Amino acid sequence: MTIDYSELALNIKQWGKELGFQQVGICDVDLKQHEAQLQRWLDAGYHGEMDWMARHGMMRARPDELLPGTIRVISVRMNYLPPEAGFAQTLKQPELAYISRYSLGRDYHKLIRNRLKQLGQRIEQAAGAFGYRPFVDSAPILERPLAEKAGLGWTGKHSLILSEQAGSWFFLGELLVDLPLPVDQPVDNQCGKCMACMTSCPTGAIVEEGVVDARRCISYLTIEFDGVIPEEFREPMGNRIYGCDDCQLVCPFNRYADITDERDYHCRDTLYQQPLHVLYQWTEPQFLKNTEGSAIRRIGHRQWLRNLTIAMGNAPYQPEIIAALELRQGESELLDEHIHWALDKQRDKRQAHVIEVLPNKTKRLVRIIEKGLPRDA
Template identity: 65%
Template sequence: MNYQALADQIKQWATELGFEKVGICDIDLHEHEAALQKWLDAGYHGEMDWMARHGMMRARPAELLPGTIRVISARMNYLPPKAQFASNLSDPTQAYISRYALGRDYHKLVRNQLKKLGEKIEKEVEKLSYRPFVDSAPILERPLAQKAGLGWTGKHSLILDKEAGSWFFLGELLVDIPLPVDTPSENECGKCKACITSCPTGAIVADGIVDARKCISYLTIEFDGIIPEEFRTAMGNRIYGCDDCQLVCPWNRFSDLTQQKDFHRRESFESPDLLSLFAWDEKTFLQKMEGSAIRRIGHLQWQRNIVIALGNAPYSEQIVSALEKAKGQSETLDVHLNWAIEKQLANLPSSVTSHQRLIRIVQKGLPRDA
């Protein structure tokens, strides 16, 4: 078997399957184990207990698929046309949703394409043990991507490429054949700290190290409890994820738009008015989010995130009324509703007299010093 020729063929097949770039690396990640353990010991994984539960398996691909000696790392662009970054973030009455989640859930699409790639390789070599992963197993995908030459780990902890920025998904195909490996990428961040200084909640605590407990993406997606009050105002109108660290990255000037229509903005998010999204009942939420990664957080968490955004919006009687009517669904939601109502009343226009202000506060059943 001419493995170099096979590696070249694999990359060609991957391009035909919709991947923008593919690289190959060995499975030795021992140099990352100490940093991973230190990150876990610091509690930076928050309530993502599965990260600690799987421990060092994340740095040992062969424990996921015995016999694995190579990882084929692939990336697929997801930046949609008309991303509307500025217009969404600058309008506090509109919801900001991380650009990776505007279309269909990427897990199934990327995994299916990786599976097809594995099938093509298997047909060529006749005997192959392989397994595709897309955020579906405890594996250090970013260090693997860097070893495979797909980019370097930026200070925001995401993979960056000087020809493509960071708006792409990663996926891995574990195989048991001795393919030639690619040259690892070198770090090109230099002295730039734009991502660190722009993080709304200060979640990037050191170069390449993110404290998930402060990260808006973690808080709005992975965490289903009561969001600490210290982060709520900083969340602004971000109701699902956060792209700020990518938005300010100079390398993202070179990003290409996705060729996958499934990643384009869905109709429900063409004009994501906060009050309109908040009005969805659970049945509507499940229908509108069919095939979306957002669906997995559930209706109550969706509402919780929107409640915080509504609290951060300019004062509106309509908003206060909607928040009041939503009470009683759950204790966790009520905590956020009360905060948002207080925040709204604290932002009453100066044109409202102090007497009118007091009446409105008392009517809402809030303390007079609210």
């Protein structure tokens, strides 16, 4: 059977859109120009405790080693911005839990992988048997450089792929194939002199244009890192308990991003704008039930509580928060480390709150008395 690969490429893009992808691009597998930068990033230790990144080394830049015979990558994007995302409203109410908007709905990994598998099957029906394999954050592969090479967008200074039409509120996926399809052309970088993403990062994790030190990134700290979060990052975390969207929120290209067509990505009521102390009261079975089918589930209940503990320390004084924190003491050394910090913060705010509502003469008396009281009195 003679195959018109130009026509097949056009069909693939149409089939991809029918399957729910907003954009489909095709590129070759040559990522040699990214290998030196990847090695510098690893050598600097910017991957933190994500040891698998160093373990796989340069395979991330060599898709044909991941799946021998691969000569093309079909790169896709799927929008995930939910309606009524409530970014600013939640961040401005520190007693509420802020969860990165990509994770408020159903876990995208299985959904996109299944769609990519269906795309492979459609290609097989048209072109006959061929080698292919779908990937969605499931293998050591440089998906952003591939997406850039396939024309889906350019790499912003926050290291995410940006599209003029869609901003950065989208997931990426790849279908590795052994078909000699025509490739697409990259698009021009349009960031210009804008530095908004770099200057808005709460922890200064974007150390240079396009380079993120994961060890300082709130997304890494709340999701990938399961240890004791350094004190210098706790207050900047605010009420962000799973991921962080700040670098995307300030990006001009995200102002007019399209809302997702996928109902699965819409916000779950059990997670959306919930009071911190309410989520903190979930037992492990409740956590597993309420996060079933969600990307959040993979961090586990203990790490969930650790993140909430820090947010509760950052929240305004509330008796309910102090009571909830005290009830969790003694459950684990990891949790206790953060609970003690959070309780100190809440008690300081309690004292400030009491003084604020007292008459001036009484305030002076309280300040005199406090000098002789122990910290936890």
